[in-house]
Amino acid sequence: MESMEKIRPRSPLIAKLMTAIAFLMLYVPLFALVIYSFLGPSAGPGSPQAWTLEWYRRILVNGEVLDAFNMSIYVGIWSTLVSTLLGTAAALAIERFRFPGRQLFDMITHVPLIMPEIVLGLALLIWFVVLRITLGPFSMILAHTTFSVSYVIITVKSRLQGFDDSLEEAAHDLGASPWQTFWKVTLPLIWPGVLSGALMAFTLSFDDFLITFFTAGVGSDTLPLKIYSMIKFGVSPEINALSTLMLGATLILVVFFFRPSKGAPTHA
Amino acid sequence: MLEPVEPSLRRPPLLALxxxxxxxxxxxxxxxxxxxxxxxxxxxxxxxxxxxxxxxYQRATDWIYLRIFWSSVKLATLTAFSCLVIGYPMAYVMATASLRVRSALLVLVVIPFWTNFVVRAYAIKLLFGEAGPINEFALAFGLIHEPIVFANSDLSVWVGMVTNYLPFMVLPLYVALEKFDFSLLEAAKDLGAPGWKILLKVLIPMTKPGIITGTIFVFTPALGEFVIPDLLGGAKTMLMGNLITDQFVKTRDWPFGSALSMLMILVVTASLGVYLKISATENAPVDATTVED
Structure with a gap:
């Protein structure tokens, strides 16, 4: 809203200084990580270290890391698909209709966002054991879908709030069936919201540690779980390389996400 | 804009089911x-x-466990407070910057927000490590003769917690400050209010919704956090998070772990209740009508 551009004072020097320190705290570790991932072993004390891609090569031929990566992608894709479908439908229902229990339902959809993650993780663990669902990829997909749906609902809802109802009415008046109206009018209009909801769901799934930790079971590590268990053994150049790759993937996602900024909500 | 007319239904629509x-x-x-x-x-x-x-529940309220709960509350409070003190000036700088700088800073805040937190914790571990860059630089320039052991210290846990949760604080603060009418600051200045008074009586009360949201966003997950202290503090301190996890993974006492987690929800709710109560009595907003939720 440039037309409403308000008076914006210059920020005091101390605020700028604090901001600079904060960004240093956020970024210096990440820069160190990237630099160290390209550093070869030291030949001896005082001798310069050579640049190398050796650590990346080792990571890319590490079977366990590749398995963990594939597991993360697999769980991410399935939970994104399910949560985007459920979440979009629910957001449409909440925004477009009045029905008994609507407010309660809206409230419940926020529960996974405010509850401590660890509680959701162990609640699902208990429930899967009660249901005799074997812990593994399937249980992780169920768990990830549960928290992702909430984020999809919020994202799609905020897209629907700026929605012009008259377009649907016009479609109806022109003789379109409800189904046609949905596919030809509603869906294209909310599509950016659905897309950013899906992207959010995938990122959350791919990144999640705690809930995955509880619901993964034995032998189905995702990438964050794998990195965690590697770190437990200490700092190593291979982890530097793997972490840098994860960081690179994040950068690509952020660029991708901030490109279609046509009113698409960026975050909750 | 007119309120859209929404059809009323007798039962939840198929879409919601x-x-x-x-x-x-x-x-x-x-x-x-x-x-x-x-x-x-x-x-x-x-x-x-x-x-x-x-x-x-009786066992969970034993003195040993209450002390662990207290360490978690302390860590979460320290984290939320630090994030607020660091995040507020950041959000202020962002909100007052030109549009181009603003969106650049926003992206810079979002990148760590989206980076896997295990990766970020590891990066800090590396930075503070004995063979890490800080020590290597200091040694190379002769500032120190022995590597300093930062690892497994309270400092590295603090840096880990603050950098991990800072974006959760900055984003809601930014949203609140973005909506703030900065001409009010000019008005207060013209009326002769000193800087600290403007901050306490105008800026903070008017951006309180952002402060509350940010604090909740940081405090709640920080209370259950144990991975960052575990990775950066060397598993020295027992916190609520690892206490509960241990009941499920190690000792396999699920009923006790469940009782502990119920208490954790209670602690979260109670702390937030106290916090909301305190912030409601202090600094009543100058003009509540201009503050959106």
Whole structure:
């Protein structure tokens, strides 16, 4: 809203200084990580270290890391698909209709966002054991879908709030069936919201540690779980390389996400 | 704009049913089972016997466990407070910057927000490590002769916690400050108010919704956090998070772990209640009508 551009004072020097320190705290570790991932072993004390891609090569031929990566992608894709479908439908229902229990339902959809993650993780663990669902990829997909749906609902809802109802009415008046109206009018209009909801769901799934930790079971590590268990053994150049790759993937996602900024909500 | 006319239905629309069913089956019932487990007895081989008892709660309120709860509350409070003190000037700088700088800073805040937190914790571990860049630089320039052991210290835990949760604080603060009418600051200045008074009486009360949201966003997850202290503090300190996790992974006392997690929800709710109460009495907003939720 440039037309409403308000008076914006210059920020005091101390605020700028604090901001600079904060960004240093956020970024210096990440820069160190990237630099160290390209550093070869030291030949001896005082001798310069050579640049190398050796650590990346080792990571890319590490079977366990590749398995963990594939597991993360697999769980991410399935939970994104399910949560985007459920979440979009629910957001449409909440925004477009009045029905008994609507407010309660809206409230419940926020529960996974405010509850401590660890509680959701162990609640699902208990429930899967009660249901005799074997812990593994399937249980992780169920768990990830549960928290992702909430984020999809919020994202799609905020897209629907700026929605012009008259377009649907016009479609109806022109003789379109409800189904046609949905596919030809509603869906294209909310599509950016659905897309950013899906992207959010995938990122959350791919990144999640705690809930995955509880619901993964034995032998189905995702990438964050794998990195965690590697770190437990200490700092190593291979982890530097793997972490840098994860960081690179994040950068690509952020660029991708901030490109279609046509009113698409960026975050909750 | 006119309020859109929404059709009223007698029962939930078909569209809502799948998600409703999902939340019932994978959220509400599982949470109900945590309550049931917390009131049951531990079985012989790590299982559970549905034998009603309050024993788990009695045990959970033992002095040893209350001390662990207290360490978690302290860490979460310190984290939330530090994030607020660092995040507020950041959000202010962002909100007052030109549009181009603003969006650049926003992206810079979002990148760490989206980076996997295990990766970020590891980066700090590397930075502070004995063979890490800080020590290598200091050694190379002769500032120190022996590497400093930052690792497994309170400092590295603090840096880890603050950098991890800072974006959760900055984003809501930014949203609140973005909406703030900065001409009010000019007005206060013209009326002769000193800088600190403008901050305390105008800026902070008017951006309180952002402060509250940010604090909740940081405090709640920080209370259950144990991975960052575990990775950066060397598993020295027992916190609520690892205490509960241990009951499920190591000792396999699920009923006791469930009771602990119920208490954790209680601590979260109580702390937030106290916090909201305090912030409601202090600094009543100058003009509530201009502050959106």
């Amino acid at each position: 799948p998600a409703m069913g999902w939340f019932m089956w994978f959220l509400l019932i599982p949470l109900g089972f945590v309550v049931v487990y917390s009131l049951s007895t531990k079985g012989l081989y790590g299982g559970v016997v549905y034998h009603f008892t309050f024993e788990n």
